[in-house]
Amino acid sequence: MKKINTKEITCPFCSLLCDDINVIHDDKRYNVHNLKNKECSKKIEAFNINKKSILLPKIGNKISTFKDAINKSKLLIKAGNEIGILNLGADVASVRSAINLTSQINANFDHINSKYFFSNMNIVQRTGYIATTLMEVKNRSDVILIFGTKIFGKVPRLTEKILFPKSSLYIKKSKKKIFLVGQFPEKDIKKIKNNSQVTNINIKIEQIPEFISLISSKNGINNLNLSDSILNKVRLSLNKSKYATAIWSSSDFFKSHASQTIIGSITKFICDLNNHTRAVCLPISGNLADSTSIQVSTWLTGFPVRFKGVNGIFKHDREAYDVTNLILNNQIDTAIYINTLSLEKIQLNKKIKNIVIGHPKTTCSLTPDVFIPVGVPGVDAGGIMFRTDNVVTLPLSPFRKLNIPSSQQVLDKMV
Numbered sequence: 001m002k003k004i005n006t007k008e009i010t011c012p013f014c015s016l017l018c019d020d021i022n023v024i025h026d027d028k029r030y031n032v033h034n035l036k037n038k039e040c041s042k043k044i045e046a047f048n049i050n051k052k053s054i055l056l057p058k059i060g061n062k063i064s065t066f067k068d069a070i071n072k073s074k075l076l077i078k079a080g081n082e083i084g085i086l087n088l089g090a091d092v093a094s095v096r097s098a099i100n101l102t103s104q105i106n107a108n109f110d111h112i113n114s115k116y117f118f119s120n121m122n123i124v125q126r127t128g129y130i131a132t133t134l135m136e137v138k139n140r141s142d143v144i145l146i147f148g149t150k151i152f153g154k155v156p157r158l159t160e161k162i163l164f165p166k167s168s169l170y171i172k173k174s175k176k177k178i179f180l181v182g183q184f185p186e187k188d189i190k191k192i193k194n195n196s197q198v199t200n201i202n203i204k205i206e207q208i209p210e211f212i213s214l215i216s217s218k219n220g221i222n223n224l225n226l227s228d229s230i231l232n233k234v235r236l237s238l239n240k241s242k243y244a245t246a247i248w249s250s251s252d253f254f255k256s257h258a259s260q261t262i263i264g265s266i267t268k269f270i271c272d273l274n275n276h277t278r279a280v281c282l283p284i285s286g287n288l289a290d291s292t293s294i295q296v297s298t299w300l301t302g303f304p305v306r307f308k309g310v311n312g313i314f315k316h317d318r319e320a321y322d323v324t325n326l327i328l329n330n331q332i333d334t335a336i337y338i339n340t341l342s343l344e345k346i347q348l349n350k351k352i353k354n355i356v357i358g359h360p361k362t363t364c365s366l367t368p369d370v371f372i373p374v375g376v377p378g379v380d381a382g383g384i385m386f387r388t389d390n391v392v393t394l395p396l397s398p399f400r401k402l403n404i405p406s407s408q409q410v411l412d413k414m415v
Contacts, residue, residue, distance in 0.1 A: 003026050040156050088342045107309055108307075115254065119262075143244040145234075154284065210223065355372075372410050
């Protein structure tokens with residue numbers, strides 16, 4: 001079969017949504033051929049079809065038609081008393097359809113990563129912070145503080161595309177200064193520290209507020225075992241900067257049980273810097289279309305996550321409508337999973353009914369009552385998604401031709 005070279009595909013598997021991906025493909029397999037970053041290529045190619053891929057619907061262990069699988073799902077929904085819909089990554093149109101279904105069947109709706117959302121949301125709701133875009137950081141930022149641990153694993157092309165791009169409108173690459181604040185993996189440090197403009201500040205995540213306090217004042221007591229030369233280097237860089245940026249991913253702080261305090265200290269510090277220079281924040285969202293889910297949910301319901309349809313209106317409660325927790329504690333009798341982006345095994349509860357609307361390589365801890373294969377946005381299905389900065393949407397253009405519907409099409413037929 002003749003292979004086709006497709007240019008400028010938008011990659012949906014990272015919140016940067018890079019739109020410069022070239023793939024060579026036929027109807028069965030595809031390969032990325034223009035990226036030096038092997039981590040990104042591997043992530044994209046991981047959705048290739050193989051012998052274990054599921055391309056036909058199943059009711060239990062039996063192969064079904066799409067029509068019968070959807071009808072069976074509707075029967076399970078009708079028989080359910082309390083239903084949860086869990087989004088594991090979907091495009092704008094699919095989230096809209098999922099929320100419509102939530103309203104029609106009085107279900108609970110949540111995103112798998114919602115536990116990470118609230119630290120940023122709390123700051124936005126209570127004090128606000130000064131935000132920016134990826135392109136602003138690329139073109140204008142001269143001093144960048146990156147807080148966390150695993151951010152380069154989540155967005156592997158951050159260095160190439162944003163921190164040290166080949167071209168920039170206002171700032172020369174050689175003039176940028178990058179500070180890594182936290183406990184980054186050695187391999188990530190080695191990759192980025194090939195550049196002499198990068199300084200690694202190895203402290204524990206929970207020590208970030210104390211570090212910020214130290215660089216904010218020369219009179220603080222240094223209990224972090226950081227040299228005065230390092231602290232002064234950060235202070236001097238920030239004092240001379242014209243556009244400083246703080247970057248973080250809230251999930252990096254989650255295990256510290258102090259994410260709210262950490263993010264609050266970062267955002268307040270950035271606000272204070274604006275007394276003498278331009279300084280901004282760039283939170284990095286998760287890779288399961290987190291920003292897309294938040295944006296669409298907020299438009300349609302007024303709530304970003306964890307809400308319930310109640311006779312045509314939506315109610316929000318962070319604890320009561322935590323669908324992951326409801327599943328674990330048998331507080332619902334039917335769970336609907338929407339998974340077009342995750343390769344993590346879905347942990348199903350055998351004590352409840354499970355409907356999985358998932359891409360062909362979806363795996364589950366046990367056989368769901370119904371499995372309906374759907375296309376991957378940007379590979380099998382079109383659509384749009386929000387980038388991590390929440391102000392830019394990018395189009396997703398399909399290039400693989402599988403005889404399966406999109407998740408939007410399946411969800412619309414369940415109403």
